[in-house]
Amino acid sequence: MFSIFGVPAPLLFGQLLLGLINGGFYAMLSLGLAVIFGMLNIINFAHGAMFMMGAFVAWMLLNYLGINYWFALPLAPLIVGVFGFVLEKTIISRLYKLDHLYGLLLTFGLALVLEGLFRNGYGSSGMPYQIPALLGGAVNLGFMFLPIYRGWVIVVALVVCIATWMLIEKTKLGSLLRAATENPALVQAFGVNVPRLVTLTFAGGVALAAFAGVLAAPIYSVNPNMGSNFINTVFAVVVIGGMGSIFGAIVSGFGLGVIEGLTKVFYPQASDTVIFVVMVLVLLTRPAGLFGKAA
Amino acid sequence: MLEVRGLNAWYGESHVLHGIDFSVREGEVVTLLGRNGAGKTTTMKAIMGLVPRRAGSVRFRDEELVGLRSDLIARRGIAICPEERGIFASLNVTENLVLPPVIAPGGLDTDTIYTLFPNLQERASSQGTKLSGGEQQMLAIARILRTGARLLLLDEPTEGLAPVIVQQIGRTIREIKKRGFTVLLVEQNFRFAATVADRHYVVEHGRVIDMIENDQLDANMNKLHHYLGV
Numbered sequence: 001m002f003s004i005f006g007v008p009a010p011l012l013f014g015q016l017l018l019g020l021i022n023g024g025f026y027a028m029l030s031l032g033l034a035v036i037f038g039m040l041n042i043i044n045f046a047h048g049a050m051f052m053m054g055a056f057v058a059w060m061l062l063n064y065l066g067i068n069y070w071f072a073l074p075l076a077p078l079i080v081g082v083f084g085f086v087l088e089k090t091i092i093s094r095l096y097k098l099d100h101l102y103g104l105l106l107t108f109g110l111a112l113v114l115e116g117l118f119r120n121g122y123g124s125s126g127m128p129y130q131i132p133a134l135l136g137g138a139v140n141l142g143f144m145f146l147p148i149y150r151g152w153v154i155v156v157a158l159v160v161c162i163a164t165w166m167l168i169e170k171t172k173l174g175s176l177l178r179a180a181t182e183n184p185a186l187v188q189a190f191g192v193n194v195p196r197l198v199t200l201t202f203a204g205g206v207a208l209a210a211f212a213g214v215l216a217a218p219i220y221s222v223n224p225n226m227g228s229n230f231i232n233t234v235f236a237v238v239v240i241g242g243m244g245s246i247f248g249a250i251v252s253g254f255g256l257g258v259i260e261g262l263t264k265v266f267y268p269q270a271s272d273t274v275i276f277v278v279m280v281l282v283l284l285t286r287p288a289g290l291f292g293k294a295a
Numbered sequence: 296m297l298e299v300r301g302l303n304a305w306y307g308e309s310h311v312l313h314g315i316d317f318s319v320r321e322g323e324v325v326t327l328l329g330r331n332g333a334g335k336t337t338t339m340k341a342i343m344g345l346v347p348r349r350a351g352s353v354r355f356r357d358e359e360l361v362g363l364r365s366d367l368i369a370r371r372g373i374a375i376c377p378e379e380r381g382i383f384a385s386l387n388v389t390e391n392l393v394l395p396p397v398i399a400p401g402g403l404d405t406d407t408i409y410t411l412f413p414n415l416q417e418r419a420s421s422q423g424t425k426l427s428g429g430e431q432q433m434l435a436i437a438r439i440l441r442t443g444a445r446l447l448l449l450d451e452p453t454e455g456l457a458p459v460i461v462q463q464i465g466r467t468i469r470e471i472k473k474r475g476f477t478v479l480l481v482e483q484n485f486r487f488a489a490t491v492a493d494r495h496y497v498v499e500h501g502r503v504i505d506m507i508e509n510d511q512l513d514a515n516m517n518k519l520h521h522y523l524g525v
Contacts, residue, residue: 190395191369
């Protein structure tokens, strides 16, 4: 068994893998947050609750209806997306003319309500969700054992991030989203139904969080707090990447996951704070974030 | 084609338009002349549904537009080229050009647009706001020519541009008139307006105070100088 900087290789690579997995979740969650912030100008504190709901819906589909992981993967985001659609139409859309603070308060309250509801129904100890049979087991990579499901999560997270980036940067729909982020009134005056675009953007961002939630269900236990555990870090990721920057959200999501993982190996005491240290450093040198445009 | 009667508009507490009346016939180029702050741009925005509050009547092809959302107004066949041009920084030239959805048949195709504005083709993949002021103005006009909208609202297209570019914009406006578009033009520069327009409405303090046919412009020069304070 070889070692790197005095650290046994399996430990190092194991933490690196964990870092990449967490990074994948950070990236997927901060992507949705970035898109929603860009279009709605709302900092969605309920994003973690949507992630949690994705996992819960997958669990419910399996345990109540016998619908397995592979069907839950598209179905749970769809269900949570519809929930987001209704949420935007009925409540969030009333806030656009008000200060940012109101959006923050509302979504924070929503997150508490949703978590409370699930805690009331299912307790907070967490419920297991089986890894699908096809993705069970592990492969020996020579330098470490890679649980197949974890490899799958990293690959899927990457694919989803790249696909979202392509959708926004390279398609007609994406150019509408970018233009409406810049100047919604003018885009609407060209004949685009911007309010509907905004609703669909919120639903899409929320569905992305729910998708991440389904992916996470077999790794973490399905519990009402699983979103809030993530969301603080994800906000730091969004700030580091640059508010509203898609590319920044992806790069800093994965990057910070890895930094966090490596910190666990070399200086475990700092692993909970390292992301926030990075955030402070980035804000001191680049107040708009690594990839953000100065306001 | 366009009938504006008693149009009022407000920005918050301030009452900007106090009963604008004018009309535009199909195929005409009509200008709104007036000093800064007279309400010309606000009139454009009020027609397009871009002011927070408006009252009165705007009829387009016998359909009332006051009360409609701006995207629905656009879908009736009106397109705006705003004063600040509204080129999107996060879109390249081609994306800017094809952004406004096609709302009806009868718009110019991309080839014709590139013939009219060859610069846009050369700079197709540049970031929209990296273009020169004149090119951005061309882009802002070009993108509303392909949507099939037949009434074009052009808000000070010559503002801040070099004389050679102003001439090119004049040629463009005459060309689109020839192709049957109807144009409502806001201008400060009445010498430019005289080279493209059929009629001129003079706007002052949120009202239309006079209408001058283009061929009567010379005879009314003193009056016009008085109105515009030039």
